[in-house]
Amino acid sequence: MSEMIPKKMRALVLPAPGKHEIQEVPVPQPEAGEVLCKVRGVAICGSDPEILRGGLAGRWPPAYPFIPGHEWSGQVVALGSGVVDLKAGDAVAGQAHKGCGHCRNCLAGRYTICEHYGRPESGQRHYGFITQGAYAQYIAISVKSVNLMPKTMTFREGALVDTAGVVLHGLELCGVTPGGTVAVIGPGPIGLITMRLARALGAARIIAVGRGARLQASQMAGADVQVNFENSDPVKAVREATEGLGVDEAIECSGAAGTFRQAVEMVRKGGRVSLVGVPTDQVIEPLPFKYIVHNEIAIFGARANPNVSRKVISLIAAGQLPVADLVTHTFPLEQFSTALDVFVNRRDGVIKVVVEPNGTSPSQ
Ligand SMILES: [Zn+2]
Ligand SMILES: [Zn+2]
Known part of the structure; x- marks a missing residue:
């Protein structure tokens, strides 16, 4: 050419x-x-x-x-x-x-x-x-x-590819448990891709937390359970959906105030939280310090998409990540x-x- x-x-x-x-x-x-x-x-x-x-x-x-x-x-x-x-x-x-x-x-x-x-x-x-x-x-x-x-x-x-790479990096940091359950907070574009990618990486169940049209869209991304935070307490709802145990991984995709703590309280003992959504500088979160220590909750901040674009391209091309x-x-x-x-x-x-x-x- x-x-x-x-x-x-x-x-x-x-x-x-x-x-x-x-x-x-x-x-x-x-x-x-x-x-x-x-x-x-x-x-x-x-x-x-x-x-x-x-x-x-x-x-x-x-x-x-x-x-x-x-x-x-x-x-x-x-x-x-x-x-x-x-x-x-x-x-x-x-x-x-x-x-x-x-x-x-x-x-x-x-x-x-x-x-x-x-x-x-x-x-x-x-x-x-x-x-x-x-x-x-x-x-x-x-x-x-x-x-x-x-x-x-x-x-x-x-x-x-750039957006999907942000998701893959966030999931690589916390890992996805094969056969496990993942909660995804914030079903915007990043959240929807998170649901599909978590599934592609082996998650058996996906719980979407959100509201309105975007929560509805989580159905097309394969969410098994939808939690509307406007009419239920998301932590309680996620625990009820997991026999009280909590999910293996919670992925925060909204950057909204209040969701970091929810993610921490949604995961099982020894669970992992990945923070993919970007909050503003003004969002300062109160966290249950002792709870995190005693339950060995691992928390990962995830920035952008290092060394994942080629993997994302292969996943898209292979039809594993539509x-x-x-x-x-x-x-x-x-x-x-x-x-x-x-x-x-x-x-x-x-x-x-x-x-x-x-x-x-x-x-x-
Ligand atoms: Zn971007
Ligand atoms: Zn450098």
Whole structure:
């Protein structure tokens, strides 16, 4: 494939905190170790609206103008120097983080908790948060932050690889008991993927905790028991569904106040809690300290998706982790404001919205 790469592209640009517009900007050049990709699909993340509102200005992003977007898929169109294992035409799925590569955590493979986070001079990148992102027709990105997709996968599925990777990392940290029971708090996109992935990893029973349309959606993700926290105490309901013992693992996917403690009190003695949903800085949780000690409750904070994208791609391609039906809406980049409104205000049964900067994506 050889395709003319234009000099200019359309991108969603934040010119200042709280503002966004579609602009014509230069197509970036891939530097050493980077590829230039034509972006086919970008999923709106739960973290995007706050970045767009400007509520995190100075941190995410550190400066303006800025192009957000980090859950994407596309095609390689040009290579920077030193790129040996990708070629033009390859379909890839992106991931947001790239570590510095040389701090203790990066050397141990834990690059989403890079000790040089936020210092680009170290080589650290966080695309769509502190590094220019994917709501654009093209993105220049490190080879470490793209993963080859097989021909059988669509770009819309590829746009969900980053999100699904966040789930897989959270589940890898706490482990999933084969034949066990998992409680999932917060049946949004992350929670629904958690239910499917926990099943794929061997859980026999899934208990979904939520409310409204999203709790209903947990049925399609295979929840065996649905607990509506609006009309029952979720801890009591989960214990009743497990002969009083509690679940093997509880996965917190909402980031909402109050749910951390619920997760702790839902698991069995020796159970494990994984915190995947991202709360705001204001959420400070009171926890039953002694209970955690005496029952050996293990708690894992999970940040993003280190070293899981390839596994996720294989699971999706093999049909073990269906994600296509979670993309309920697609929009061209020009209709970004509408796409954001549908996502933020949960219109029309929305689960995931994929924005397509280069028009309706071919299946590949
Ligand atoms: Zn995301
Ligand atoms: Zn590092």
